[in-house]
Amino acid sequence: MDNDFIYDEHWASNYQNFARMHGRIAEVDETVTFLEGYSRGGCALELGIGDGRVAVPLSDRGVRVHGIDNSDSMLEQLAKRTDLVKAWKENIADFKTAQRYNLVYCVYNTFQLLFTRDAQLACLRSAAEVLDDQGILVIEFDVPALEGFVNGQKTTTVLVDHENTILNAHVHDPLKQNLVSSLLWFSGASVRRLPYRARYVYPQELDTMAERAGLKLAERWGDWARGAFTEGSKRHVSVYRRTTQ
Ligand SMILES: C[S@@+](CC[C@H](N)C(=O)[O-])C[C@H]1O[C@@H](n2cnc3c(N)ncnc32)[C@H](O)[C@@H]1O
16 A cells, blocks of 8 residues: 555656646745754755755755655656755655754655554654754644535546646545545546545644654744744644753
8 A cells, every 4th residue: 555655757757747836836945944944054854855846945055955755756856956965765654864953844745645643653753853952843734624525525626728637536534534635637648647645634633743752833834934824724834842852
């Protein structure tokens, strides 16, 4: 099952397009400015580094960035962009390194791709372990949006243009807090299916899990520009500090 959800070559080669469609290329500067402030001139670790959308510009600003990803294809895309960011293949649910970091970050819904509570908790524990005494963990993901499901199913339209129709089909598994999803990408005469599974988490549950991992919420924002987090916020940027030194 795990392997079904590892980003394959097709995902990786189209990743920039998806990120652009979701406005994630346009906001990179703001993201990097936010993260740079917590790096204190030291070393940062990105969990699920992908193709370096965030890590490469952060490294361009002089921050030493390392990264972990479980997809060979995504790591290949990163290697094509830079050799300044050290990245390796590992599971973010259970990683170890002797290095200590000023900043660990996990952005763009990557945390929810760990689709069991145990895996999410293990990820937070591993992150707390590699932070230095003043270290900061930044996590960013969408607030769960469960409206619009009928009989536990929902299909949304991601993009329609002259070349492409991209639909996202979701099935809700409430017992596991999982959305089992498939992006269906019709282009010309071809259709590609990009499956993934996510465990949605409300911010309060994240805080509780973080506390169990030895982390305490320090700040929560509604976006990278430090907009207020409100009941209408569609996502959150949460900043945690270690509770034990
Ligand atoms: C949504 S992408 C985000 C990539 C990058 N962080 C960004 O913001 O553009 C999720 C990334 O996490 C990686 N990933 C997903 N599950 C993982 C796991 N269990 N261990 C390591 N990497 C994982 C994927 O391969 C992919 O590169």
